Amino acid sequence: MFITLDYASDIPLYQQLRDAIVLGLARGELKPGDDLPSVRQLAADLGINMHTVNRAYEMLKQDGLLALLRGRGARLTTPDPAGLPVFARRLGTTLAPLAAEARCRAMGEADFLDLCTQQFRMVKGS
Amino acid sequence: MFITLDYASDIPLYQQLRDAIVLGLARGELKPGDDLPSVRQLAADLGINMHTVNRAYEMLKQDGLLALLRGRGARLTTPDPAGLPVFARRLGTTLAPLAAEARCRAMGEADFLDLCTQQFRMVKGS
Amino acid sequence: MFITLDYASDIPLYQQLRDAIVLGLARGELKPGDDLPSVRQLAADLGINMHTVNRAYEMLKQDGLLALLRGRGARLTTPDPAGLPVFARRLGTTLAPLAAEARCRAMGEADFLDLCTQQFRMVKGS
Amino acid sequence: MFITLDYASDIPLYQQLRDAIVLGLARGELKPGDDLPSVRQLAADLGINMHTVNRAYEMLKQDGLLALLRGRGARLTTPDPAGLPVFARRLGTTLAPLAAEARCRAMGEADFLDLCTQQFRMVKGS
DNA sequence: GTGGTCTAGACCACA
């Protein structure tokens, strides 16, 4: 489970970190039930501030993917299916402008879905 | 071609504006060759800062969707197919974390693609 | 009398434990005069720290619901009516911000009291 | 609209601040549509840190009571009725242990509801 | 000037 942060990216560090952990989960490198390093430990490992890690953990907790246990660290949890509609909505609002642009560029539905499929599979691929 | 901006959204106004114009193009409400209002004009119409409109126009120009005419407004252009791979890459980096989260949440490829299809079709739908 | 602790909750374990014992009393599963296990015993049973159990017992003693017997465990006591105003005050300070939020959300007094009634009855219900 | 913070309280400052704003809304001293002072301004006024105010604002945003507008300050919003069930659940979990304790103390349903009513009315009272 | 992000360092409650 390697995490590399891009300081030059316009994506906040905490978001990059959050996404990296989600990716680890998706690939099976991390599993629900696993303990994540403590906030301070991971911050030290990554060379970033405690609060930045904490914010990433808070996001994951909000998304129902992580449980923060006071005095005992953080543990990955099995995502609650109740969070699915929320996720679907989030995906929708993110995807909408891209779908529109695809149509501007005369991209057909098949080509658009090809790209989507590709991304879905690439999670476990590269 | 109505544009409504959500000031409470965490999406920057200039991006919302840019997306709205792209949406207009996708739906056929706007067409390549059409003139867009001048920066000052549109800013006044929407009640926002000139700088914000300018930034949206710059993005569209960067994406090859708009030509800026000195002092005479802006004209929508037919998107250059050469921009397609750039767009595909952008879609990929945006979609990747969402695809990962979908897998975390035990969403199958079919369900994921359903959501994508839905968004693609909704561009011309509602 | 089963006690289940939620390690992921933001409510401290000692408080959960304290609340669980109070709930047992309210339901009649525990009665004044009953002996509670010793601190060590209960800690071992629940798989938690002795200190945590001790703190829960101290709270109950403070509330006048428990008498600590040196070395011989603890015994539930009939609550002193003198503790009622203290409890009423505690309920008030806890409820005040929620009542305020209820009004913000345009909830009427009847609806608010419905929720309160529901909670009161649910103690003996589920 | 006066806000007094209790540094000795075990309730976090940001929560006290959040509750104070909710109370202001409930009493009608603040109304949806009103602008709140900027994060920095309010922090300076109260003599606390910017981040503490920010956290209170974030909570209110999460609860659908406040909109944070980048570069333009914060504005109170009309609460979304969709947030009501969430609130009801929150009220329930908070009230449950208190209802249990009330029964321990041999308090009847009528007396319990009296206290609840009192709190609800006191919002607009004192 | 506003909120958003990041860093740094401190103290406390919890287990």
Next chain:
DNA sequence: GTGGTCTAGACCACG
């Protein structure tokens, strides 16, 4: 030792 809270000060994106 852990997470939770608070402070302080900095830089950036946005409008």
